Amino acid sequence: MSQLHPVIDKVTKRIEERSQQARDAYLAKIKAGERNGRARQDLGCGNLAHAIAGASRKTQDLLATGSGANIGIVTAYNDMLSAHKPYENYPQKIRQAALNYGATAQVAGGVPAMCDGVTQGRDGMELSLFSRDVIAMAAAIALSHDSFDTSLYLGICDKIVPGLMIGALAFGHLPAVFVPAGPMVSGVPNKEKARVRQKFARGEATRDELLDIERRSYHSQGTCTFYGTANSNQMLMEMMGIQLPGSSFANPESELREPLTEQAVRTSVDLVGQRNLGEIVTAKSIVNAAVGLMATGGSTNHCLHLPAIAAAAGIQLALEDLDELSGAVPLMCRIYPNGSADVNHFHAAGGMAFLIRELLDAGLMHEQVPTILGNTMRDWAKEPKLDADGKLYFDPITGDSGDEEILRPASNPFQPTGGLRLLTGNIGRAVIKVSAVPEERRIIEGPARVFESQEELAAAYHDGKLEGYDFIAVIRGQGPKANGMPELHKMTPLLANLQDKGQRIALVTDGRMSGASGKIPAAIHLTPEALSGGIIGKIADDDWIVLNSETGELTVAPKSGAIEDRPAYQFTDNGIGTGRELFAPLRKVVGAADLGASVWDTTEEQ
Numbered sequence: 001m002s003q004l005h006p007v008i009d010k011v012t013k014r015i016e017e018r019s020q021q022a023r024d025a026y027l028a029k030i031k032a033g034e035r036n037g038r039a040r041q042d043l044g045c046g047n048l049a050h051a052i053a054g055a056s057r058k059t060q061d062l063l064a065t066g067s068g069a070n071i072g073i074v075t076a077y078n079d080m081l082s083a084h085k086p087y088e089n090y091p092q093k094i095r096q097a098a099l100n101y102g103a104t105a106q107v108a109g110g111v112p113a114m115c116d117g118v119t120q121g122r123d124g125m126e127l128s129l130f131s132r133d134v135i136a137m138a139a140a141i142a143l144s145h146d147s148f149d150t151s152l153y154l155g156i157c158d159k160i161v162p163g164l165m166i167g168a169l170a171f172g173h174l175p176a177v178f179v180p181a182g183p184m185v186s187g188v189p190n191k192e193k194a195r196v197r198q199k200f201a202r203g204e205a206t207r208d209e210l211l212d213i214e215r216r217s218y219h220s221q222g223t224c225t226f227y228g229t230a231n232s233n234q235m236l237m238e239m240m241g242i243q244l245p246g247s248s249f250a251n252p253e254s255e256l257r258e259p260l261t262e263q264a265v266r267t268s269v270d271l272v273g274q275r276n277l278g279e280i281v282t283a284k285s286i287v288n289a290a291v292g293l294m295a296t297g298g299s300t301n302h303c304l305h306l307p308a309i310a311a312a313a314g315i316q317l318a319l320e321d322l323d324e325l326s327g328a329v330p331l332m333c334r335i336y337p338n339g340s341a342d343v344n345h346f347h348a349a350g351g352m353a354f355l356i357r358e359l360l361d362a363g364l365m366h367e368q369v370p371t372i373l374g375n376t377m378r379d380w381a382k383e384p385k386l387d388a389d390g391k392l393y394f395d396p397i398t399g400d401s402g403d404e405e406i407l408r409p410a411s412n413p414f415q416p417t418g419g420l421r422l423l424t425g426n427i428g429r430a431v432i433k434v435s436a437v438p439e440e441r442r443i444i445e446g447p448a449r450v451f452e453s454q455e456e457l458a459a460a461y462h463d464g465k466l467e468g469y470d471f472i473a474v475i476r477g478q479g480p481k482a483n484g485m486p487e488l489h490k491m492t493p494l495l496a497n498l499q500d501k502g503q504r505i506a507l508v509t510d511g512r513m514s515g516a517s518g519k520i521p522a523a524i525h526l527t528p529e530a531l532s533g534g535i536i537g538k539i540a541d542d543d544w545i546v547l548n549s550e551t552g553e554l555t556v557a558p559k560s561g562a563i564e565d566r567p568a569y570q571f572t573d574n575g576i577g578t579g580r581e582l583f584a585p586l587r588k589v590v591g592a593a594d595l596g597a598s599v600w601d602t603t604e605e606q
Contacts, residue, residue, distance in 0.1 A: 109142025139167025294418025478511025479529025537569025
């Protein structure tokens with residue numbers, strides 16, 4: 001076992017010390033939820049009859065007699081979204097596999113699954129971040145029947161896996177295994193898709209041409225193939241040891257897919273009475289997840305989700321922790337938007353098994369941690385394979401990367417530090433994804449151009465008002481309290497066009513950018529947000545902004561007077577339509593972005 005890197009050790013110990021009181025309270029809570037024997041033994045006869053009435057006769061008999069574990073399935077299936085369409089037939093397969101192992105399985109409930117790719121630039125995007133906490137609550141409702149001995153979670157995309165994790169941790173006395181469905185096979189290269197998007201933004205491509213390239217990119221069942229939040233989710237689940245090794249990026253059509261799902265069922269059953277989810281999710285596993293995020297240049301959305309997941313387990317993860325880890329962990333992957341390859345190419349080059357082996361050998365992650373398979377992350381430095389009889393086994397990865405343009409060893413990374421940085425200054429606190437930003441663009445300073453929405457910026461772009469000069473775009477009123485913190489990915493092609501013309505530009509916002517963004521320097525998740533009295537609400541055109549991702553500086557110098565003396569920010573969005581009014585109570589209580597933007601955390605922004 002390699003010696004642990006001193007920064008990894010220091011940050012982990014700091015998190016453990018900071019979290020001790022909250023962690024002890026969490027462990028006491030899940031301890032109170034444990035029971036001896038089967039979950040159904042405490043149900044009255046009428047309760048039990050209701051719980052088993054819809055099952056097959058064989059399953060009813062097993063459930064009624066209490067023999068065998070009962071698996072609660074929580075599913076994010078819908079047939080609109082490509083990533084979740086494969087889950088349509090999973091419950092039937094899981095039920096049969098459970099019976100083969102002397103157990104039973106029931107779909108405990110479904111959770112909503114919305115796609116940011118569909119809602120980008122639309123009013124529905126204002127529901128996106130809150131859908132994570134709605135999913136957590138829906139998962140809790142599913143498991144509230146208290147009839148289950150273990151659990152399986154079927155979910156992949158942006159807010160869905162974090163929401164399922166938070167819900168699962170509320171039932172942390174149960175074992176839990178996450179079950180992926182895999183990415184779609186590669187379509188049009190991501191660089192070509194981005195090129196046509198930028199041409200469309202310039203008026204040089206028709207809508208038919210744009211739709212054609214989009215359809216050839218997103219073309220079948222499975223997760224989108226770029227390395228956005230969905231695929232970052234999958235990486236995190238493996239780094240935390242709660243999803244089977246190498247299972248994340250086997251395509252839905254792969255012959256490995258069904259054996260991996262059956263193995264997930266068996267693992268879930270084997271965990272009963274042995275290890276629950278609350279024992280697996282520790283400060284060390286959270287740090288391992290953060291290390292994976294930095295090493296792969298993963299989605300900025302996890303600067304929100306990972307602290308929220310950690311908090312659900314009584315672990316207090318701060319942005320300073322992520323920043324310090326990023327300074328110690330090298331960037332080992334180039335996957336779009338950090339490069340031209342997609343996750344299928346990453347998987348073929350060695351994927352998660354190679355990545356984890358390299359991180360372990362370099363002492364950059366904790367090796368001895370509880371997992372769904374045992375007590376070592378070495379089990380994840382293996383690849384799933386089928387023997388001559390079609391039986392699944394896990395083979396330790398050997399040799400070099402299959403393509404060092406995509407995946408490199410820790411000893412020869414693309415850059416010595418990770419993909420994310422914390423920015424601080426008199427504007428507040430923000431994060432920036434630097435892994436996809438050219439080095440010559442990592443320090444930008446210039447006059448502010450202030451906008452109240454992405455639509456306002458787009459109008460200025462199309463009117464030619466943003467050409468011919470350097471500036472830093474400020475889009476405010478986009479925080480969680482204001483409008484649910486929508487992604488502003490619609491800005492990427494517009495600002496990229498200006499950058500390609502030689503203009504030095506950047507973005508500062510209290511909103512989010514997509515996990516697919518990164519070409520434009522963007523200080524995002526700014527706190528305090530404008531609606532909470534943040535300085536971003538008082539910035540005016542021509543104030544001078546410095547964004548320095550090398551030193552971590554984010555400051556503003558007013559063109560005249562004292563910025564604090566300017567009038568208070570006036571927010572004008574009415575938040576009505578497309579269901580947004582239903583989420584008004586959540587906007588009132590949501591916590592700060594740097595704390596995870598959770599509706600259960602009402603800590604005031606500092």
